[in-house]
Amino acid sequence: MAETVVPKEVAKKIETEHALEEISTENDAMILNFMSLLGMSLLGTGSSVGVVQTKLAEIGARYNLKRVNIMSLPTALFIKFESKARPLVSFSSETVQSYRFDQTSEIFKLADKCATDFVPPLDGQNRLQEIEKLAPRFTPEKRILGYVLLAEGVLLNLSPSWRELIVTGVLAVIVAVFRLRALPRGYFSVLLPSIASFSVTTLALVLDYFHVGAATLKPVIPALVIFLPGGAMATATIELAIGDIVSGASRFMTALFQLVLLTLGMTAAVLLIRLPSSEVYESIQVQYAGLLGAFLFASGLYFNMCAPKKSYGWILAVVIVTFLAQSLLRATLGEFSGLLFASMIATPLCYFISEKIKGPPFLILYLPTLWFLVPTAVAVSGLGRLIGKSQLDGMQDFVITVIAIISTGIGTLIGTWIYDLVVAPIFPRGKQVKTPQTPPS
Numbered sequence: 240m241a242e243t244v245v246p247k248e249v250a251k252k253i254e255t256e257h258a259l260e261e262i263s264t265e266n267d268a269m270i271l272n273f274m275s276l277l278g279m280s281l282l283g284t285g286s287s288v289g290v291v292q293t294k295l296a297e298i299g300a301r302y303n304l305k306r307v308n309i310m311s312l313p314t315a316l317f318i319k320f321e322s323k324a325r326p327l328v329s330f331s332s333e334t335v336q337s338y339r340f341d342q343t344s345e346i347f348k349l350a351d352k353c354a355t356d357f358v359p360p361l362d363g364q365n366r367l368q369e370i371e372k373l374a375p376r377f378t379p380e381k382r383i384l385g386y387v388l389l390a391e392g393v394l395l396n397l398s399p400s401w402r403e404l405i406v407t408g409v410l411a412v413i414v415a416v417f418r419l420r421a422l423p424r425g426y427f428s429v430l431l432p433s434i435a436s437f438s439v440t441t442l443a444l445v446l447d448y449f450h451v452g453a454a455t456l457k458p459v460i461p462a463l464v465i466f467l468p469g470g471a472m473a474t475a476t477i478e479l480a481i482g483d484i485v486s487g488a489s490r491f492m493t494a495l496f497q498l499v500l501l502t503l504g505m506t507a508a509v510l511l512i513r514l515p516s517s518e519v520y521e522s523i524q525v526q527y528a529g530l531l532g533a534f535l536f537a538s539g540l541y542f543n544m545c546a547p548k549k550s551y552g553w554i555l556a557v558v559i560v561t562f563l564a565q566s567l568l569r570a571t572l573g574e575f576s577g578l579l580f581a582s583m584i585a586t587p588l589c590y591f592i593s594e595k596i597k598g599p600p601f602l603i604l605y606l607p608t609l610w611f612l613v614p615t616a617v618a619v620s621g622l623g624r625l626i627g628k629s630q631l632d633g634m635q636d637f638v639i640t641v642i643a644i645i646s647t648g649i650g651t652l653i654g655t656w657i658y659d660l661v662v663a664p665i666f667p668r669g670k671q672v673k674t675p676q677t678p679p680s
Contacts (some may be wrong), residue, residue, distance in 0.1 A: 266320040266360075270302050273360035275329045276367050277350060278309075278316045282315055283336045284343045285602055287313060287474050289485045297354040313490050315509050342602050344547040345370045347600040376545040379419055385542025386415035386465070392536030393461040393611065403458045410439040410462035417542070418465070432466045434505030439463065444512040459505070464502055465543075468494035469609050469644055473582075483659060508520075521601040533562045535613050550601025553603055561585040561608040578643050581612060581648040584652025587662050595666050610648065 272297055281291045288311040299307040299320060309315040315332040349366055352358055375382065388410035391404060391648065397409070414435050421428045440463050471494040478487030536553040540546070546554060564584045589605045592598035633676030 267304070267320075267327055269360040269364075271318060271327050271329045272302070273363045273367075274298060275316060275331045276364060277330050277346075277353070278311065278318070279333070280346050280367060280370070281350060282311065282313060282316065282340075283338055284346055284600075285337075285474065287478055288483050288526075289478070291316075294350050294354065294394055298350070299407065301354055312486050313493070330489070336648070339375060340544040340599075341376050341567075342370055342545075342554045343603060344446070344550075344600055345373065345558060354550055361494060365451045376548075376674040377542050382419065382543050382545070383412055383415040385539040385544075385554060386418075387411045388535045388539030389543055390414075390461040390464060390539070392532045392534070392539060393464050394458065395532035395535065397457055397460070399457065406443060406458040406564070407461050410443060410458055413439055413442070414462050414465070415454065426544050430500070432463075433498040433504040433507075435466065436463055436501045437508050440505045440508035441511065442527075444508060448512065463501060464610060470606050470627070471643040472649055472650040473496075473609060476645050477652050480649065529669070530559060530562075531610065533558045540607050546603060547599060549605060553604060557589055557592070557604045558607055558611055560588060560611060565612050569655065575643060575646045579646045580613070582609075582647045582650030583654040583657065586651045587658040589665070590655070590658045591662055594663075605651075 245276040272662045277298070278291055278295050282288075291311045292309045296307060299309075304320040314593060315330070317328075317330050319326060319328045321327075322474070326431070332486075346367075346499065349363065350564035353363060377385070388409050389409050390401070394404060394407045411505050417431060417435050427434070436459070440459050443459050471490055475487045475491035475494060478490065480487075527658075534555065537551070537558045541551045541554060552675045561581055561584065564575050572580065573653050585605065585608045589601050589608075592604060598604065
């Protein structure tokens with residue numbers, strides 16, 4: 240039987256096609272790796288899984304990828320798409336790294352650029368590495384001072400005395416040093432809320448023993464404000480509302496666990512010093528001190544979180560506007576309704592500044608308003624009273640605070656819809672924020 244002879248031209252064409260397929264597959268693999276790294280970085284900024292999936296889908300469309308499937312969880316990311324030779328799949332699962340505000344801004348700039356312009360995947364990976372190693376904008380001394388201002392701004396809303404202001408400043412310095420010395424990952428980072436709360440609570444009680452400090456935990460709460468997971472709880476509420484059940488439930492439980500870690504540290508300190516719980520856990524009444532607290536908080540956050548350049552004015556403006564809105568609504572509608580409607584006002588405002596005026600990313604504007612306005616301090620003081628004589632009051636405070644944070648999350652979701660349906664069509668310039676949808680099963 241005679242052998243079939245393939246013409247040289249046909250053989251060369253087949254070899255060229257195989258080579259092109261190999262090159263295409265290799266290039267697609269680089270794109271897949273870059274999208275996985277970028278997605279995990281977006282998760283590290285605290286973005287909801289819906290935002291991450293939407294952003295990666297836009298980037299996949301820019302790379303002309305076919306049949307892109309993306310599934311995201313708070314610490315895991317699954318990406319699949321069709322290549323010329325075979326389907327390519329990536330699964331990333333690791334503890335995401337938290338970022339400063341300047342790093343968050345650069346990550347979103349890179350993601351937006353990839354969604355609109357072609358960015359070679361290798362260049363994108365190199366840029367991500369540069370962002371990971373990006374040096375803080377401010378020196379450690381300025382960041383510590385910023386945290387002191389941040390804590391004092393929160394304390395001004397709790398009707399403090401001059402002695403409490405001084406003690407809070409000392410405690411804030413300790414917490415700021417702990418945060419600067421902690422590695423992004425590792426056991427110390429996980430236990431940092433407990434270690435910080437135990438240290439500052441012990442010092443506060445020792446100072447009170449020698450009649451230097453105050454006989455309550457009021458100075459401790461502002462010093463620990465950066466550990467209060469109001470943002471995570473609000474994001475979890477949004478994810479649960481739009482159908483991301485697994486992501487929302489896991490994020491909500493993680494936030495509760497962080498609250499428990501804070502309380503364990505405070506509880507251990509109280510048991511060590513052995514002061515009567517009725518003296519330690521005084522009911523905290525929130526009485527707003529006006530614009531001074533908002534100004535100190537925004538200024539301190541700008542330095543401590545190394546916010547990007549030209550963002551201070553926007554952060555201060557959003558905090559003040561939301562503060563005034565909540566103060567007015569709280570007096571007329573009550574605590575929960577005030578938080579709900581204040582977050583409904585803050586969310587479109589943050590999106591408008593971010594997307595239409597090309598201001599800082601949404602998270603950099605929204606998180607400060609949440610940290611400053613949501614009374615998460617009541618949750619910590621309430622959990623602390625569970626070990627003393629006010630168990631019922633402590634449980635009520637904790638439940639009330641969880642409901643308040645859920646109200647804020649619902650307000651954020653409604654505010655996003657308002658922006659998408661009302662504000663964005665009126666101001667068509669810039670990018671439109673797609674309201675999160677229930678992910679396909």
